[in-house]
Amino acid sequence: MSDVNIIQLVDVEKSFGSFTAVSNLSLDLKQGEFFSLLGPSGCGKTTALRMIAGFQDPTRGRILIDGQNMEDVPANRRPTNMVFQSYAIFPHLNVGDNVSYGLRHRGIARAEIDARVSEALAMVELGGLQKRRATELSGGQRQRVALARALVMRPKVLLLDEPLSALDKKLREQMQFEMRHLQRSLGITFVMVTHDQYEAMTMSDRIGVMFKGRLVQVDAPAVLYARPRNREVASFIGEMNFLAAEVIGEDAGTLTVKTPCFAPLKIARNPNAVGYGNHILTGIRPEQLAIGRAAPEGYDATVEGQVGDVAFYGENVHYHVRVPGVDRPMAVSVPNYFHTVDYARGDKVWLGVQGASVIDLGSEDTEI
Ligand code: ATP
Numbered sequence: 001m002s003d004v005n006i007i008q009l010v011d012v013e014k015s016f017g018s019f020t021a022v023s024n025l026s027l028d029l030k031q032g033e034f035f036s037l038l039g040p041s042g043c044g045k046t047t048a049l050r051m052i053a054g055f056q057d058p059t060r061g062r063i064l065i066d067g068q069n070m071e072d073v074p075a076n077r078r079p080t081n082m083v084f085q086s087y088a089i090f091p092h093l094n095v096g097d098n099v100s101y102g103l104r105h106r107g108i109a110r111a112e113i114d115a116r117v118s119e120a121l122a123m124v125e126l127g128g129l130q131k132r133r134a135t136e137l138s139g140g141q142r143q144r145v146a147l148a149r150a151l152v153m154r155p156k157v158l159l160l161d162e163p164l165s166a167l168d169k170k171l172r173e174q175m176q177f178e179m180r181h182l183q184r185s186l187g188i189t190f191v192m193v194t195h196d197q198y199e200a201m202t203m204s205d206r207i208g209v210m211f212k213g214r215l216v217q218v219d220a221p222a223v224l225y226a227r228p229r230n231r232e233v234a235s236f237i238g239e240m241n242f243l244a245a246e247v248i249g250e251d252a253g254t255l256t257v258k259t260p261c262f263a264p265l266k267i268a269r270n271p272n273a274v275g276y277g278n279h280i281l282t283g284i285r286p287e288q289l290a291i292g293r294a295a296p297e298g299y300d301a302t303v304e305g306q307v308g309d310v311a312f313y314g315e316n317v318h319y320h321v322r323v324p325g326v327d328r329p330m331a332v333s334v335p336n337y338f339h340t341v342d343y344a345r346g347d348k349v350w351l352g353v354q355g356a357s358v359i360d361l362g363s364e365d366t367e368i
Pocket of ligand 1: 021044045
């Protein structure tokens with residue numbers, strides 16, 4: 001990934017009548033990065049992608065690709081190409097004709113078309129399958145043909161709208177790795193729209209999370225997971241235990257907070273957040289809680305509770321633990337190192353937490 005901005009969205013807005021689907025969207029995408037727009041259905045992510053592609057015009061704001069203002073540049077003249085959700089390939093054409101479709105309408109010589117089709121098919125590991133009928137392909141192969149058809153146009157930016165959602169889970173996971181690998185080796189910028197947090201996390205350099213037409217947070221997957229900015233992002237990505245807290249002390253980088261179940265904890269301060277005397281929402285990831293039959297040692301605070309539901313996931317075990325003062329049970333995730341489920345419903349256990357792993361989710365919404 002380079003520092004060069006390949007796509008710049010400047011205060012972009014899209015309205016349909018009185019409804020604003022995308023508002024105040026400003027975003028710089030880097031040359032060679034894999035960027036995902038992630039959010040629930042209807043948040044405006046597809047509309048944002050379609051505006052980059054040129055299928056929809058912004059109501060307001062500017063879109064630049066490779067430094068050039070895209071106003072008045074139609075979709076087919078933009079250095080972008082799009083891969084759609086339903087891998088729209090033509091069933092009556094063979095693989096080669098599907099892939100060459102876009103080139104054949106540009107007056108390019110046959111020999112060059114053939115060479116570029118071979119190259120694109122090799123990229124997606126379908127080398128030599130030119131003559132195969134589209135109807136004789138598996139779901140994964142069809143998706144690769146759709147990718148090859150976009151790549152053969154040698155776009156600077158590949159736009160992907162839920163590209164893997166039609167595939168079953170195993171194939172989807174395999175294609176996630178393949179597409180990531182392909183993107184790295186080609187160095188093309190990929191912009192993907194997805195509502196699947198795991199897909200976004202496994203494939204992307206950076207993720208932009210959208211809710212209700214607004215971009216709420218842009219960060220690398222690990223940062224997004226460790227430091228979600230607010231409750232919306234925290235609950236959309238991974239699992240989170242939410243605890244209301246009162247700020248009883250503060251300094252430049254930290255807050256001291258009192259939660260209903262733990263002794264006061266010193267936590268890292270959210271840059272947007274409020275200070276002393278206020279109520280905030282805090283979050284603790286399930287794997288950040290320690291569990292034991294006695295109070296775990298070396299933790300900043302501990303609390304005694306009782307095990308409720310137990311769910312065995314194979315690689316880890318999830319326990320729901322009721323603790324005094326908190327309405328919802330705390331979710332605790334324990335790696336299954338020893339292939340045992342250590343605690344059963346009704347067991348008395350202790351939980352431990354470090355202040356450093358408690359996340360300040362700000363003050364705008366403390367209802368749980
Ligand atoms: P999904 O994952 O379900 O596709 P999304 O986040 O991609 O959702 P968009 O397709 O961008 O969402 O739609 C955002 C909002 O804009 C939705 O409420 C949708 O109904 C509305 N919308 C999108 N296109 C149009 C249109 N052409 N006319 C009117 N409303 C539209």
